[in-house]
């Protein structure tokens with residue numbers, strides 16, 4: 001599929017044409033900026049040749065209208081679709097969406113939430129519809145990747161009426177954070193699903209994202225792209241109390257304050273220039289304002305990296321991207337210096353000579369450092385092309401129902417735990433065979449105890465495992481008074497402690513989780529159902545009253561497994577499932593984007 005990507009910003013237009021196959025290739029790339037006095041500067045790359053210069057184009061609209069000619073001159077024809085970057089998708093758009101008049105109308109209502117971004121994005125859509133009336137127009141949202149953020153990350157502690165009116169955090173730069181996290185995982189050689197990554201995007205807009213085992217769980221921008229880091233012209237985090245103060249003491253209107261926070265703050269507010277290259281030059285010449293701006297920019301980013309390592313309960317890698325993240329060794333160094341205590345240490349030589357050609361993603365951590373530090377160029381356009389192609393791929397329907405089993409709270413015990421709870425040399429007694437071959441429930445039970453209360457007679461599932469794992473529901477977590485993370489079985493790093501009480505003793509063990517829903521299957525069924533180990537699927541439960549779709553269900557293929565989906569009691573209650581049920585697989589449109597590799 002040949003996809004034209006349009007990233008229409010307030011002051012620049014970026015265009016890419018990608019051939020999306022097994023491997024993706026960029027066949028055309030252009031940027032148009034500095035629109036002044038009836039002309040603009042451009043850079044166009046195609047067929048290995050780059051041309052730069054000035055063109056008599058008034059504005060972004062004129063550049064878009066002239067685009068078919070530029071494409072045709074370079075032999076780029078037969079486009080299949082147009083993919084657009086849309087910054088704010090609000091509550092309504094959690095995934096890539098094909099645009100029609102009604103979806104465009106909904107996006108228009110989101111303009112107040114991203115006043116600098118959505119209007120030019122939509123202008124690009126309107127013109128593209130006129131220039132290419134027969135091509136599908138597809139929106140890829142900056143907010144979509146963050147739709148997995150839990151309520152504790154997206155909620156502002158403000159009055160209910162405001163929250164009911166839609167006030168919440170969304171997060172942006174999602175396309176970039178997703179791309180660089182995937183790229184970092186490829187470079188490390190470990191599946192994204194097994195990594196805890198902090199992605200640091202430092203461009204004109206800047207944000208940090210906690211990518212926990214493949215999912216965004218928090219990000220520094222909020223309801224609008226104003227929260228978080230210090231940016232080119234935006235303030236990032238401020239005390240909301242300043243609105244009242246400036247209004248009372250300085251008679252500024254809310255509009256004036258907002259305008260200043262968007263356009264006259266950040267590096268520009270601190271130094272007069274929004275461009276980090278200028279700021280670095282001035283700092284070198286001794287300008288105290290520029291020196292403070294750099295220190296503040298780095299300090300805020302470092303705080304967010306620490307915060308997100310804490311939010312995830314671990315950190316495997318930090319990825320830098322965006323114009324500043326990619327090009328400023330001194331900024332990377334300032335941000336990383338002081339993070340040695342959490343295993344993050346740079347190799348200063350490697351940091352200095354980063355080469356990002358050919359989609360490189362060099363590692364720049366010191367030899368032996370626990371946390372990897374990676375630099376890579378972001379590729380929002382490529383990612384938009386992939387998502388656009390995936391959204392337009394015809395749905396392949398998967399038949400065959402999936403049996404669903406409800407797992408009540410239970411524990412898997414290690415040898416050490418069995419002996420601590422039941423006595424030296426004790427062997428558990430298999431009482432009931434489970435459907436998965438070789439697995440059983442023991443006749444023994446244990447009690448769990450947390451700061452808030454106890455859960456009695458909790459089932460023990462055998463055989464023994466190398467590590468003790470305690471699986472509860474979210475509701476059980478409230479009964480115990482412990483907040484357990486949703487994790488895949490076996491991923492126990494940084495999980496909370498809980499007390500287990502047996503007839504012969506007490507054991508305080510970590511390994512408390514809410515098990516992520518999953519489907520056990522064997523290689524034969526997996527190939528019949530088109531399922532791949534380690535990927536995520538959606539499963540539809542049909543029920544007149546309480547039917548729903550369980551998203552993000554992990555596929556686990558093992559030799560003798562019986563095909564069966566496991567959900568916990570909270571999930572079963574939500575779908576009105578008593579003991580068992582059946583579900584059907586929903587084709588996953590974003591799978592292509594996650595699986596495809598670099599051009």
Ligand SMILES: Nc1ncnc2c1ncn2[C@@H]1O[C@H](COP(=O)(O)OP(=O)(O)O)[C@@H](O)[C@H]1O
Pocket residue numbers: 202203204205232274275276277278280322323324327328
């Ligand atoms: N070599 C460099 N050293 C420091 N900063 C740089 C360098 N190259 C680009 N930048 C900075 O990157 C920022 C622009 O980032 P970029 O990602 O290109 O912008 P946008 O967010 O608009 O896509 C500017 O502050 C610019 O000064």
Ligand SMILES: CC(=O)OP(=O)(O)O
Pocket residue numbers: 009087117142172173203204205206225
């Ligand atoms: C959302 C946002 O800040 O985008 P940009 O970095 O392009 O300004």
Ligand SMILES: [Mg+2]
Pocket residue numbers: 203204205322
């Ligand atoms: Mg940017």
